[in-house]
Amino acid sequence: MxxxxxxxxxxxxxxxxxxxxxxxxxxxxxxxxxxxxxxxxxxxxxxxxxxxxxxxxxxxxxxxxxxxxxxxxxxxxxxxxxxxxxxxxxxxxxxxxxxxxxxxxxxxxxxxxxxxxxxxxxxxxxxxxxxxxxxxxxxxxxxxxxxxxxxxxxxxxxxxxxxxxxxxxxxxxxxxxxxxxxxxxxxxxxxxxxxxxxxxxxxxxxGRARELVVQGAVYALVTAALSALGLTAFYLALPHLLPAQGHSVLWLVFIVFFAALPLEPLRNLLVEAVGRRLFHRPINVPELAEQVETSETRAEHAERLAEIGRLASAVAHEIRNPLGVIAAQAKLLERGGASPALVASVRAQVDRAKRFLDDLLRYGKPRPLDVRDFDARAALRLAISQVRQGFPEAPPRIDVLSNDDDAAVSLEADRHAFMDVVTALVQNAAIAVSDGGTVTVILERAPDGVRIVVRDNGPGVPPALEDRLFQPFVTGRGRDERHPGTGLGLAIAARWVERHGGTLVHQRPPEGGASFVVTWPSGPR
Missing domain, CATH: 1.20.1070 (Rhopdopsin 7-helix transmembrane proteins)
Structure with a gap:
């Protein structure tokens, strides 16, 4: 050749x-x-x-x-x-x-x-x-x-x-x-x-599957390079390793076996070291073992959540029927000449109970992720528009800041989950500044996804709630507020972000108010 x-x-x-x-x-x-x-x-x-x-x-x-x-x-x-x-x-x-x-x-x-x-x-x-x-x-x-x-x-x-x-x-x-x-x-x-x-x-x-394929190809290249150098060196050294009277096949097998015995662990160490430098989430054995332990913990947590989901379904079924009867009776009272204020109060409480049941089902029985590419900027604007529609009388001031305002920001995630998280954060901020404050939403490109900051200049999160902010049924809004809370919005948002492998944290700005930072990776982890 x-x-x-x-x-x-x-x-x-x-x-x-x-x-x-x-x-x-x-x-x-x-x-x-x-x-x-x-x-x-x-x-x-x-x-x-x-x-x-x-x-x-x-x-x-x-x-x-x-x-x-x-x-x-x-x-x-x-x-x-x-x-x-x-x-x-x-x-x-x-x-x-x-x-x-x-x-x-x-x-x-x-x-x-x-x-x-x-x-x-x-x-x-x-x-x-x-x-x-x-x-x-x-x-x-x-x-x-x-x-x-x-x-x-x-x-x-x-x-x-x-x-x-x-x-x-x-x-x-x-x-x-x-x-x-x-x-x-x-x-x-x-x-x-x-x-x-x-x-x-x-x-x-x-998502993660694409990372695995890319890393597998890179590891193959690194392994080939190390093996080429190692095998060449071993080939050159082999004549000097054989005993003077030991040029038989058995001696050759003996020498090759004990020379190769430490080379494989050494190669693994070198390949894993290269992987840690090249990739944020390498597929090395220690990292995979850690992910297995995390997955087992998540599986146990998911089983407990499944039990909560079944309980939530039963509770929702038993409560929806009485709520329907109460709504029908309120309509009859209205037709019979009852006080409009009284009927409106009954309907408001029925609607509040229904919203609580909807949130409870969303938290207890989350749907599977539907991961696909979409424009995060367009989804963010749509979510903010929906929040504004919830304040028909006095829409809050919501400023959106980002670089390259006209450029699409591609994100591989569940679009509806993304919009649920943004809607929950912006809506909470809008309620906090309903007396005339400002909400600022920042969209930034991250190395492996997007970063969203929702900041307001309202009263901020009460210190007593800060440690339990993302737990279910924790809310700082009273039952009689214009926008009463169910205590499940932030818990649902945190659940969506966690299932994608991202982070959702609360920060207390020095100038006051509240700031929530979401790091949303491209592709679930």
Missing amino acids: TPFAAIALYPLWAIALAVGLVALRLGRSTGRGLVALCLSLAFWVSGLILLKTPDTEMVAERVLPFGMFLAGAYLHAGADVAGIRAPRILAAAYGYGIAVALLGAIWPRLLYGPGAHGPGVLFFPLAVLCVAGTAMNLAWLAHLAAKASAPRARPIAMAIGCATGALGGGGVIGLRVLSLGDVGAAAPLLLVSVALAAYAVLRGEH
């Missing part, structure tokens, strides 16, 4: 195989098609390496036809990316690829001559079928890209990857068979195809 072929093909083989294995090991949303595509690309490049290696051309002749398996893999990956099931189309594509692969493995001379030079009997008919099949593949992948809901970047990437893969696969082999080119031209085209497959794998993951 020439140095150019080694430089071009070996990295390509390693990258394709690494992407497929990382996706298979750490990917949560990665479909089987993307994994099959990456592994098929690696196998195809293996055939090219064998073709360029002396004394292995006969093996390469029987391996190269398995590249036809890529046609089905591209379609499979495109269908996974677009979220479409097409079993008949995939079965036909895979079936055609397997048939050609088996035909070439058994009778390679039907496709080409020795060393893949010169066309065989079936070369041109199969070439026509391959060109037609590739065109149909591209058309179908383009159709999936047009049909897929936004974002369409992944389906488009798969369509482009199919085109470059076809040119770097069957196209390059065709040129070699016809003596018009060599397989070295396949490297840049297949590298583009592998890169697009890696992009599709990464974009298919969300």
Whole structure:
């Protein structure tokens, strides 16, 4: 093999195989098609390496036809990316690829001559079928890209990857068979195809899963670098480590075993040290053990909350019926000429009880997270608008401060939970300054999400409540206030933020008032 072929093909083989294995090991949303595509690309490049290696051309002749398996893999990956099931189309594509692969493995001379030079009997008919099949593949992948809901970047990437893969696969082999080119031209085209497959794998993951895939790829690179240095040094030192009379296989195994025994823990320590420097939340063993303990604690807490949820449902069911009867009786009293003030008072208390039940159910039975990308700035403005509508007579002054006011701030989280938290904080602040104060809302970009500050110049949080502020049923507003509190708003907000892996803290500004700071990560933790 020439140095150019080694430089071009070996990295390509390693990258394709690494992407497929990382996706298979750490990917949560990665479909089987993307994994099959990456592994098929690696196998195809293996055939090219064998073709360029002396004394292995006969093996390469029987391996190269398995590249036809890529046609089905591209379609499979495109269908996974677009979220479409097409079993008949995939079965036909895979079936055609397997048939050609088996035909070439058994009778390679039907496709080409020795060393893949010169066309065989079936070369041109199969070439026509391959060109037609590739065109149909591209058309179908383009159709999936047009049909897929936004974002369409992944389906488009798969369509482009199919085109470059076809040119770097069957196209390059065709040129070699016809003596018009060599397989070295396949490297840049297949590298583009592998890169697009890696992009599709990464974009298919969300939140912590995406971090795991990225860290897995980086750890693979670091491990490869350390292993390359370590193995090279060991190879150079091995002749000096063997006893003078111990050049047998048993002595070699003995020396290699005890030399490798401390190397693996050393490699793990070095890789974990690099991970701590590169990532805020590394997937090293100590950190994972700590997360397992935290998850177990959360599971126990979730079980207790589930019991509270069942109790809350039973209480809500038993109380809603009497509240409905009271509301109906109030309507009858109104029709019978009762005092309007008395009827309004009864209805206000009924509405207050209903709000308490709604908050109790939201706290006791939280719904699953619906994580997706959205514009945090637009959601923030909508929440503030809804708060203003709750003060029709005298809307509070709410100032929104942020950099790049017209630019969207992308956040990967539960949009409704985000709006619930912002609404609760801004509404509390607006009630605190209902006599003429100002509420200031600051939106900032954080390294891994957004940071929101809700500040008011009202009376502030009573010191007696500060330590219990985010506990349920804790409120500083009395029962007879214009906006009575249930004591569950901040507890629900803290629960949403905690489930996303963020933080919600209260600060007491030196100038007075109250300040709540929310750090909202992009993607739940």
